[in-house]
Every structure is written in structure tokens, then in C-alpha cells.
Amino acid sequence: MSRNYDRIIIGAGLYGLYSAVESAKRGYSVLLLERENAPFSRATYINQARVHMGYHYPRSISTALKSRNYFERFVKDFEFCIADEFKKIYATSSKFSWTNRERFIKFCDDADIPCEEISPDAYFKKGMCDGAFITTEYAYDWLILRDFYSEKIKEYRNIDVKLNTAVCAIEKQADRYSIITSDGGEFESPFVISAVYASCNEILELAGYPAFKIKYELCEMIICEPSDNLKNLGITVMDGPFFSIMPFGKTGLHSLTSVTFTPHLTSYDVLPTFNCQKDSGGLCNKTSLYNCNICPGKPETAYPYMGKLARKYLRDKYDFRYKESLYSMKPIMSTSEVDDSRPTVIRKFSENPTFISVLSGKINTVYDLDEVLSE
Amino acid sequence: MNNNNEKEKNFVSAVIYAGDDAERAVKFIGKVNELLTLHFENFEIIVVDDYCKTPIQDELLECSDGYNCSVSLIKMSYPQGVQRSMNAGVDAAIGDFVFEFESTAIDYNIELIIEVYRKSISGFDVVSAVPVGNTKKSSKFFYSIFNKYSDGYNPLFTERFRVVSRRAINRIESMTTNLVYRKVLYRNSGLMCSSVEYMPIAKINSKSLPKERSKLAFDSLMTFTSVGYRISLSLSIFMMLFTAFSGIYAVVVFLLGKPVEGWTTLMILISSAFSGIFLLLTIIIKYLSLQVEITTRKSKYIYENLYKIK
Numbered sequence: 001m002s003r004n005y006d007r008i009i010i011g012a013g014l015y016g017l018y019s020a021v022e023s024a025k026r027g028y029s030v031l032l033l034e035r036e037n038a039p040f041s042r043a044t045y046i047n048q049a050r051v052h053m054g055y056h057y058p059r060s061i062s063t064a065l066k067s068r069n070y071f072e073r074f075v076k077d078f079e080f081c082i083a084d085e086f087k088k089i090y091a092t093s094s095k096f097s098w099t100n101r102e103r104f105i106k107f108c109d110d111a112d113i114p115c116e117e118i119s120p121d122a123y124f125k126k127g128m129c130d131g132a133f134i135t136t137e138y139a140y141d142w143l144i145l146r147d148f149y150s151e152k153i154k155e156y157r158n159i160d161v162k163l164n165t166a167v168c169a170i171e172k173q174a175d176r177y178s179i180i181t182s183d184g185g186e187f188e189s190p191f192v193i194s195a196v197y198a199s200c201n202e203i204l205e206l207a208g209y210p211a212f213k214i215k216y217e218l219c220e221m222i223i224c225e226p227s228d229n230l231k232n233l234g235i236t237v238m239d240g241p242f243f244s245i246m247p248f249g250k251t252g253l254h255s256l257t258s259v260t261f262t263p264h265l266t267s268y269d270v271l272p273t274f275n276c277q278k279d280s281g282g283l284c285n286k287t288s289l290y291n292c293n294i295c296p297g298k299p300e301t302a303y304p305y306m307g308k309l310a311r312k313y314l315r316d317k318y319d320f321r322y323k324e325s326l327y328s329m330k331p332i333m334s335t336s337e338v339d340d341s342r343p344t345v346i347r348k349f350s351e352n353p354t355f356i357s358v359l360s361g362k363i364n365t366v367y368d369l370d371e372v373l374s375e
Numbered sequence: 376m377n378n379n380n381e382k383e384k385n386f387v388s389a390v391i392y393a394g395d396d397a398e399r400a401v402k403f404i405g406k407v408n409e410l411l412t413l414h415f416e417n418f419e420i421i422v423v424d425d426y427c428k429t430p431i432q433d434e435l436l437e438c439s440d441g442y443n444c445s446v447s448l449i450k451m452s453y454p455q456g457v458q459r460s461m462n463a464g465v466d467a468a469i470g471d472f473v474f475e476f477e478s479t480a481i482d483y484n485i486e487l488i489i490e491v492y493r494k495s496i497s498g499f500d501v502v503s504a505v506p507v508g509n510t511k512k513s514s515k516f517f518y519s520i521f522n523k524y525s526d527g528y529n530p531l532f533t534e535r536f537r538v539v540s541r542r543a544i545n546r547i548e549s550m551t552t553n554l555v556y557r558k559v560l561y562r563n564s565g566l567m568c569s570s571v572e573y574m575p576i577a578k579i580n581s582k583s584l585p586k587e588r589s590k591l592a593f594d595s596l597m598t599f600t601s602v603g604y605r606i607s608l609s610l611s612i613f614m615m616l617f618t619a620f621s622g623i624y625a626v627v628v629f630l631l632g633k634p635v636e637g638w639t640t641l642m643i644l645i646s647s648a649f650s651g652i653f654l655l656l657t658i659i660i661k662y663l664s665l666q667v668e669i670t671t672r673k674s675k676y677i678y679e680n681l682y683k684i685k
């Protein structure tokens with residue numbers, strides 16, 4: 001027997017949970033399907049936690065402007081999980097950068113985001129950076145955000161959550177979709193949202209819709225313990241093969257990523273195909289992407305490289321110690337390669353019955369969903 | 376094979392100028408990868424493709440499974456020669472020690488690379504591998520002039536490759552960004568330099584173009600030594616003396632004999648004017664040479680992109 005819902009949402013990352021709660025607020029009955037045993041098990045947990053104000057996109061003023069607008073709203077709505085007590089430094093590398101001091105200043109001016117110039121020598125080894133700036137940028141804490149949503153879901157009796165439940169088949173009927181799950185469940189709804197991030201093409205294939213043009217990067221993020229001097233600092237060196245080290249929410253730890261060494265493997269196939277899948281013990285394949293962070297086939301850490309790179313730039317007093325590595329899959333729209341923009345793409349493949357797939361670009365662009373959710 | 380505990384803990388980078396022979400370069404990179412895997416826990420390879428005729432990127436990608444480290448490729452936008460390309464490569468390197476291979480030709484036992492490294496950790500910031508024996512006459516001539524007129528206290532030799540410490544890289548970076556000739560800067564860095572000599576076990580044809588080599592030789596003589604200034608100074612002094620002598624001669628002729636009407640005044644005028652001009656020229660040349668130094672102070676290489684091979 002299949003159960004009916006007004007809306008079915010696939011994926012319990014931030015995008016799925018936001019969709020579920022916003023739909024429930026409007027009185028819809030909602031089913032949230034998640035293949036992991038807890039919400040926020042993938043990208044919403046394993047990412048750099050940066051609440052973007054736009055600094056990161058000096059090559060895409062449109063992304064920057066949008067980030068700035070969403071920044072304030074996100075910080076206000078989710079203020080309880082925002083770490084904002086640290087000083088955030090952006091710097092432009094003297095070598096190999098796609099931007100430089102002058103252009104960064106102009107960019108901040110154009111995007112109307114705060115940027116106060118300071119001497120690079122305060123934080124960086126001599127000659128490494130030609131510009132350094134105090135900026136306004138925060139980090140969110142995934143665990144606090146997850147707890148918030150867990151409580152929120154309990155408040156709404158019209159939301160059903162099924163964990164450990166993967167979507168295995170999607171069939172379009174005249175006025176609804178029927179969805180079959182890994183535990184043999186069958187559910188129906190005239191309105192389906194797929195918010196599965198890196199698994200988006202997997203779900204689109206099940207539904208028989210054209211795939212997003214994306215490439216996949218298997219990413220590693222380092223979690224480290226900052227020295228006292230680094231504790232209240234976030235540092236990002238722009239714009240090229242550099243690094244970023246900043247508070248990982250309110251955990252007291254820092255995340256470290258680098259443009260060159262964070263992505264371990266890249267797949268340009270429609271469905272993600274990676275060499276490491278054969279080492280996953282059958283858990284991962286291109287039609288069913290496993291959670292990289294707990295996969296037996298996950299790559300060895302690139303910490304020696306990332307640590308070295310950061311230390312090449314940072315003055316010795318801003319040191320850190322390796323704690324652990326976290327892995328997740330990042331889908332990147334092929335169109336955003338040149339300008340490095342990260343748009344959130346929402347595509348409606350069918351209307352009545354409605355099928356929407358969202359490929360999120362950033363955490364704080366979650367509001368892009370409002371338009372489709374308010375239908 | 377060394378197990379991980381016995382391997383060197385220092386992070387090393389190998390910067391390799393791919394040259395024009397992609398096949399040879401890929402072979403060389405393979406060998407370096409093998410050797411460094413044996414001896415180092417962590418290392419990286421940075422290949423610089425100076426607009427090579429046969430693009431090396433695809434060949435590297437093909438071999439990428441065999442590499443045990445991060446391999447990046449810097450593609451220059453147009454041919455810029457060994458020195459600028461190496462500057463780009465070394466700028467991208469993150470290692471504590473950086474091996475600089477300006478050529479992928481091997482006329483040494485590959486283990487020499489490790490020997491050079493060991494010498495460096497024994498207390499030298501720059502150690503070069505220097506082939507002994509028949510150096511080319513033109514090179515010999517260049518080095519002898521160079522060593523005579525430069526003020527660095529470490530003499531310059533033909534060298535096949537070198538290892539430099541991060542400290543040395545930072546030092547030359549802070550001295551000037553006018554890195555037209557890396558090896559000279561290292562020699563002049565004031566840090567401890569040394570070399571390991573070896574008997575070449577093969578003959579190599581120097582692949583770098585004679586034109587590039589002679590331009591580099593000329594440029595470095597002009598920039599790093601006082602040759603240019605000295606030559607112009609001595610020429611000016613010579614000419615000044617010559618004109619002064621003509622002046623005196625004119626005065627003497629005037630006093631002793633009966634020169635043609637107007638000759639003396641003309642000669643005195645000409646010789647004093649020329650003396651002034653030569654004096655001015657000397658000063659101008661000095662200014663020019665200073666200008667050369669200042670204007671070349673911007674790091675000048677233009678690259679297309681930095682690709683990650685592995």
C-alpha cells in the first residue's frame with residue numbers, strides 16, 4: 001500500500017530540511033526521505049562552514065552581490081549557530097593569483113562589502129601576500145543547526161522523516177509521482193523536491209529527466225586545532241592555488257582547505273565514476289553514491305600538502321595541529337569554471353505533477369527555494 | 376626499500392623544466408618520482424611547460440596513476456625561457472627544500488640527487504651538482520669573466536641541478552624580484568653554498584638554444600657584474616683623455632706655430648665640448664644601469680594556468 005503526501009522531499013541536508021519545514025508551515029503534509037541514519041550527514045556537515053558575504057568570488061560580481069544580500073538574512077535567521085567573534089582576514093597572494101591588492105579593493109567596493117586594508121606582514125611571511133584585509137565573514141555550526149532543525153521537525157506533526165531510507169525508483173503517474181524506497185516502502189505525491197546535492201543526477205536518472213552538467217570533486221577538509229594566536233582568526237588567501245583556515249563553527253576547531261589539495265579526485269561523467277569506488281567494498285557506485293566520509297575507499301589524507309602550503313604563507317606564530325580529515329563530494333556546475341561562481345540551480349522538470357531538483361551552491365542561498373516552495 | 380619511519384621527514388619539491396622533449400621529460404619525471412618515493416615521506420613534483428612544441432599535459436595525465444605524490448603542471452603562455460619558467464615553478468613549490476632541474480637530460484647517476492640533498496641538510500642552503508671535465512669553451516669564458524667582475528664570494532660553475540632551502544628562496548626573494556638568473560642570486564645570497572662534483576656518465580647535447588644562452592650570459596654580465604659600467608667608464612675616460620690631449624695639443628700649436636685662422640678656438644671648443652659629453656655619458660650610463668635594475672624588479676613571467684595532474 002502506498003502512502004500519500006502533499007510533498008515528498010528527498011535528502012535531509014539543509015536544503016531538504018528547509019524545504020520540509022517551509023512546506024509544513026504552509027500546512028502541507030511532508031515526507032522527508034534520507035538515506036543516512038541522521039540528517040546533515042554529508043555536505044551540510046562536511047564543508048567549510050563559511051557564511052559567504054561574497055569575498056570569495058572576486059571573479060563573479062553577480063555571485064558576490066547575491067551572497068551579500070543573503071548573508072544578512074541568514075545571519076539573522078540562524079543567529080544561534082553563527083560564530084562571529086573571530087577576525088576574518090582575506091589576503092591576495094603575490095604570486096599565482098587571479099586577483100591582486102588593487103583589484104580586490106575595487107571588487108569589494110563594487111560589491112559594497114566591508115574591507116579594511118592592513119599590513120600583510122602582520123599575518124604572512126614576507127613577500128607572500130601583496131594585500132591583506134579585515135573583512136566581515138562568519139561561520140555556521142552544523143551541529144547546532146542540525147539540533148535546531150531536529151527540534152523544529154518535532155514541532156510539526158505534518159512532517160514524517162524516514163532515515164536510513166534511500167530512494168530507489170521514481171515513477172511518474174498522470175497526476176503524481178510514486179517513489180519506491182530501499183526498505184520496500186512506496187509513497188506518492190504530486191510534488192517532489194530532490195535536494196540530494198552530489199546525488200542529483202542519480203535521482204534525475206531514476207525519474208528519467210536530463211542530468212545537470214556538472215563535474216564532481218571528492219574533497220577533503222582538514223579539521224585542526226589552532227594555536228592560541230590563530231584561535232580567533234580566519235584566514236583566506238585569494239584567488240588561485242591557495243588555502244583557507246577558519247573556525248569550524250563554534251567547535252573551537254579550525255577547518256583547513258586548499259584549492260589544489262582539497263579535491264582529491266575529479267569525475268567529469270554524468271554520474272560520478274571514481275577509481276576509489278572499487279575499494280568501497282561494494283558500498284559505492286555511480287548510481288548510488290555512498291557517504292565519502294565513512295567509506296572504506298576514501299583517499300589518504302593530503303594534510304602534508306595542505307599544512308605545508310598554509311605554513312608557507314602564515315607566520316610561524318599562527319600554527320595549528322592536525323586532528324582529523326573529513327571527506328565529501330562536491331558537484332560543480334561546468335558553467336562556473338571560468339568565473340568560479342557557485343550558483344544555486346533550481347530546475348523544475350515537470351509541473352502538475354511537479355518535480356524539482358535543486359543543486360545547491362552555498363549554504364546561505366537556501367532562500368532561493370522560497371519561490372518554488374511558496375506555490 | 377625504506378619504510379616510512381626511515382624516510383626523510385622534510386617535505387621536498389622537485390621543480391622540473393620540461394624543455395622541448397616531452398618524452399624525455401616524462402621519463403625523467405618518472406625517475407624522480409621513483410627516487411623520491413624511496414627516500415621521502417612527502418614530496419611534490421611541479422612541471423613547467425614553457426610552451427613546449429609537443430604538449431606534455433596529456434602524457435602526464437596518462438602516467439598519473441604511477442605518481443606517488445602531487446604533480447602540478449604550470450603552462451607558460453608563450454616561450455619565456457628557462458629562468459622565468461623556473462621562477463614560476465619555484466614560486467608554486469611548497470617544500471622545505473626545492474630541487475631545481477633546469478634540464479631533463481641526465482648525465483649522472485640518479486642517486487646523486489639524494490647525495491646533493493644530504494649535503495644540503497648538513498648545513499648548506501644551496502647545493503649544486505657540478506659536472507667536472509670538459510666544460511664548453513664558451514661557458515668557461517663566461518664564468519671566468521663573471522667570477523672576475525661580480526662581487527659575490529661564491530664562484531659560479533656549470534651546474535646540472537641544485538637543491539635550495541626555503542630560507543634561500545626567501546632570501547633571494549627579499550633581495551630582489553629581478554630573478555633573471557637564479558643561480559647567480561643564490562651565489563650572491565650570502566648564505567652557505569656548496570656543490571657536489573661528479574664525473575658525467577653520459578654526454579648531453581645542450582638543448583637550450585644558443586641564442587637564449589648568449590642572451591642570458593650577456594644579460595647577467597650586465598646586471599650582476601660591473602663589466603658594462605667598467606667598459607663604458609674606461610671608454611669614457613679614454614675618450615676624455617683623448618679630447619683633453621687634443622685640447623692641449625691645440626694650445627701648444629697655438630703658442631708655438633701659426634695655425635690656420637680659427638683652428639685653435641675651434642679645437643678648444645670641440646675638445647672641451649666632447650670632454651663634457653663623455654663625462655655626461657658616463658653619468659648617464661650609470662643611471663641607466665640603475666634604471667635597468669629597478670625596472671626589472673617586477674617578477675616577470677606570464678603563465679596560462681596551473682593544472683593539477685594528480
Ligand SMILES: Cc1cc2nc3c(=O)[nH]c(=O)nc-3n(C[C@H](O)[C@H](O)[C@H](O)COP(=O)(O)OP(=O)(O)OC[C@H]3O[C@@H](n4cnc5c(N)ncnc54)[C@H](O)[C@@H]3O)c2cc1C
Nearest residue numbers: 011013014015035043044047048049050167197330362363
Ligand atoms: C568541501 C566543500 C566545502 C564547501 N564549503 C562551503 C562553504 O564554506 N560555505 C557554503 O556556503 N557552502 C559550502 N559548500 C557547499 C555546501 O556544503 C552545500 O551547498 C550545501 O551543504 C548543500 O546542502 P544540501 O542540503 O543540498 O546537500 P547535503 O547536505 O549533501 O544533503 C543531501 C542529502 O541527500 C541525501 N541523499 C543522497 N542520495 C539520496 C537518496 N538516493 N535517497 C535519499 N537521500 C539521499 C544525502 O545522504 C544527504 O544527506 C561546500 C561544499 C563542499 C563539498
